[in-house]
Structure formats: C-alpha cells, structure tokens
Amino acid sequence: DIQMTQSPSSLSASVGDRVTISCQASQDIDNYLNWYQQKPGKAPKLLIYDASNLETGVPSRFSGGGSGTDFTFTISSLQPEDIATYYCQQYDSLPYTFGQGTRLEIK
Amino acid sequence: QGPLVESGGGVVQPGRSLKLSCTASGFTFRSYGIHWVRQAPGKGLEWVAVVWYDGTEKYYADSVKGRFTLSRDNSKNTVSLQMNNLRDDDTAVYYCARELRILRNKVFDYWGQGTRVTVSS
Numbered sequence: 548d549i550q551m552t553q554s555p556s557s558l559s560a561s562v563g564d565r566v567t568i569s570c571q572a573s574q575d576i577d578n579y580l581n582w583y584q585q586k587p588g589k590a591p592k593l594l595i596y597d598a599s600n601l602e603t604g605v606p607s608r609f610s611g612g613g614s615g616t617d618f619t620f621t622i623s624s625l626q627p628e629d630i631a632t633y634y635c636q637q638y639d640s641l642p643y644t645f646g647q648g649t650r651l652e653i654k
Numbered sequence: 655q656g657p658l659v660e661s662g663g664g665v666v667q668p669g670r671s672l673k674l675s676c677t678a679s680g681f682t683f684r685s686y687g688i689h690w691v692r693q694a695p696g697k698g699l700e701w702v703a704v705v706w707y708d709g710t711e712k713y714y715a716d717s718v719k720g721r722f723t724l725s726r727d728n729s730k731n732t733v734s735l736q737m738n739n740l741r742d743d744d745t746a747v748y749y750c751a752r753e754l755r756i757l758r759n760k761v762f763d764y765w766g767q768g769t770r771v772t773v774s775s
Contacts (some may be wrong), residue, residue, distance in 0.1 A: 548716075560673045579758070580758075581761055581762075583713070583762075585699075590749055590751075590765035590766065590767060590768060591691075591699065591742075591749075591762070591765060592765075593761050593762065594764055596759055597664075597759050602761075610714075634698065634699055636699075636701075637761075638760040640748045641704065642701045642715050642716075643689070643701050643704075643760075644701060644703065645691075645698060645699040645700070646698070647698045648698040648699070
C-alpha cells in the first residue's frame with residue numbers, strides 16, 4: 548500500500564497568513580492526488596484534484612502543487628472559514644490512502 | 655437530503671454484525687463506483703472498500719478484509735456494507751462516497767452525511 552505522510556499534523560496561523568501543508572507519498576504517484584477539507588461534524592469536501600486543479604466553486608486562495616512523491620497545499624490568505632482539517636489522498640492505486648490530516652487553527 | 659444517504663449505524667457488541675446502506679438519488683447511480691470511508695473518533699479518514707459501478711469488482715482494506723462484504727443493487731440505487739465479527743476498532747463514522755472519473759482523474763465528489771457505528775460491550 549502507498550503511505551501518505553502529511554506535515555504538519557496541526558498548524559496555528561493568523562487571518563491573512565499564507566499557509567502551506569506538505570504531503571509525501573511513499574512511492575511515485577505522478578499527479579494522482581486530491582486534497583479535501585473537513586469541517587467538524589461534516590463530510591469531507593473536495594478542494595483540489597490532480598494535485599493542482601481547483602474544484603469548481605472553490606475560492607482561488609486555495610492551490611496545490613507537486614508531482615511524483617512530494618506535494619503541497621497552500622492557502623494564500625487564511626480566512627476564518629478555512630478552519631478545518633485538510634487531507635491529501637492518493638488514487639494511483641487501491642487502497643486510495645489518505646494522509647493523517649492537518650488540523651488548521653486560527654491564532 | 656443529499657445525493658447519498660447512509661443508514662444502518664448503531665451500537666453493537668463485539669463479534670456481532672451490522673449492515674450499512676448507502677442510498678443514492680439525483681444521478682445515474684449505475685454509472686459510478688461507490689466507496690466507503692470511515693473515521694474513528696478524533697482520528698483521520700480511512701478508506702474501507704469500493705464496489706465498481708456494475709458490481710463486478712470489489713476491493714477492501716486489509717483491516718476489514720474477510721469480515722466486511724459489499725453488495726450493490728442498481729435497481730434500488732443502493733450499496734450495502736455487511737460488517738461481521740465487529741471489533742472495538744471498527745467504531746467510527748462511516749461515509750459512502752461517489753467516485754467520479756474523468757479520463758485518469760478520480761475524485762470523491764459526493765459524500766453522504768455519515769452513519770455512526772459504535773462497537774461496545
């Protein structure tokens with residue numbers, strides 16, 4: 548199975564800050580990576596697909612990059628409504644493993 | 655209600671069984687694979703299983719293989735997850751999710767609201 552390692556596991560930042568989360572795959576997954584946002588008590592929501600493509604309707608302050616084994620997720624200017632846990636997920640091969648999540652808090 | 659609705663969760667003793675259902679509406683159900691993803695209390699997302707759009711292929715996480723079984727009825731827009739020999743560490747919120755495929759891209763674009771399973775004596 549492909550292991551997905553996210554860092555940091557938690558992050559505290561101020562409104563307006565630029566925030567970056569990293570995700571590393573245990574083997575080359577090309578760009579077969581998605582990013583999801585999950586707010587407490589809610590189902591996950593797709594934000595980024597194919598590593599860098601913004602899902603329709605998602606604000607442009609969210610972005611993703613990388614390929615192969617190393618990926619990043621960035622919020623260019625943190626907003627209060629972005630408080631959530633963020634997960635990367637690979638779909639190169641089953642099982643479609645998730646990273647352990649990054650919990651984002653407002654400082 | 656959204657396009658996917660889970661049901662069947664509850665409290666069950668270790669070693670017993672439970673059957674979850676995922677019922678779809680508002681899209682052509684028979685065209686999409688359906689995944690189950692679970693989340694233990696305070697933990698992250700764990701992929702559990704998938705059934706292909708036509709029910710011909712099913713895959714399971716190692717943690718549930720041999721205990722969980724997927725079935726699909728496209729005439730009723732339903733996928734079921736039969737969970738046998740439940741263990742304490744199966745306690746989680748279980749989500750079903752639709753897999754959307756466009757060329758080589760695959761995303762979970764629709765999710766249910768989740769159903770809670772608690773395994774406890």
